[in-house]
């Protein structure tokens with residue numbers, strides 16, 4: 001049976017990501033995958049959780065296994081308020097919605113803000129899951145160029161001016177200010193102010209997505225955009241996925257109350273509530289003060305892995321004009337730029353033959369640009385795999401370069 005006529009226009013627009021198809025190749029034996037964005041499972045606090053889970057079941061099992069308020073567990077919210085206060089964000093419970101991790105936050109934002117063909121602005125490159133979420137609401141996605149200090153404010157203003165002249169008023173600007181996925185870059189303090197000034201001038205909402213913010217290996221943190229927000233323009237997405245557990249699917253949104261009210265309604269039609277059990281466990285985990293030491297443990301491990309990956313890239317990568325990679329001060333990823341005549345999809349095929357994988361750059365652009373770039377993850381692989389994977393990747397680039405040179409030579413010699 002052909003189901004096409006039954007699908008909604010939005011569903012028909014959703015296409016199976018070519019990237020996910022490519023990534024199927026990654027599930028081969030002996031493959032070293034720098035492709036996923038997975039935390040290292042050895043840092044999960046399994047033992048502490050065993051005790052807390054037991055306690056929750058004993059002390060509040062019947063309640064914790066029941067449906068619960070859409071807005072979230074008030075006790076957890078109080079802990080989150082304390083957590084955010086440390087970063088200069090002052091929020092009341094009415095400003096918080098507990099969500100089934102950030103990905104749901106992105107989807108709910110799409111639900112309440114995006115009508116078909118509405119425009120949203122994002123960094124180039126940006127998070128593939130945000131592109132998918134906004135695409136499912138048929139958004140028109142416009143990108144703004146970034147450099148080593150994040151989104152370029154002048155480019156943002158040019159883009160807004162251009163769109164406004166065409167009568168287009170974007171719904172929001174979506175940013176990942178800290179250790180961005182995929183680039184690893186952090187938005188500078190000065191630019192945070194500038195971007196908020198531009199948002200004020202053009203009356204824009206800013207969505208900041210912060211999964212990697214606390215995974216800082218060095219230097220001083222820049223203030224969250226929310227902490228600088230004087231006029232209720234900023235919506236912030238937070239998640240426990242990278243600082244605690246992705247498997248709990250737990251995060252929260254901070255926004256002005258009127259926006260939270262709409263998000264609550266949107267969430268009711270999505271999943272009624274986030275698991276009360278998971279919220280109760282996390283509340284107790286925070287209350288016991290475990291999170292700080294957990295983050296320290298993660299930061300230590302990822303810092304070592306980042307250093308190792310950078311050292312191995314330095315050691316093994318060929319010296320090619322235009323080949324470079326970011327040196328992130330935190331997070332999970334490096335962003336590699338190839339010489340402009342190379343294409344990361346072509347490299348991907350060669351890399352997979354050598355049993356090493358990454359995600360091609362075009363996955364991180366709504367119009368599949370960034371073709372000579374790719375993302376590598378350093379949190380998941382073991383140190384041994386990082387060294388071996390870097391060697392294989394370097395060899396794949398060398399061989400790809402040699403092939404290109406051979407072809408050029410064939411063309412110019414009769």
Ligand SMILES: Cc1ncc(COP(=O)(O)O)c(C=O)c1O
Nearest residue numbers: 037101102103127181209239241
């Ligand atoms: C920028 C960004 N936003 C949101 C997410 C979704 O994370 P989760 O739904 O696990 O909170 C991710 C996951 O990698 C991400 O990198």
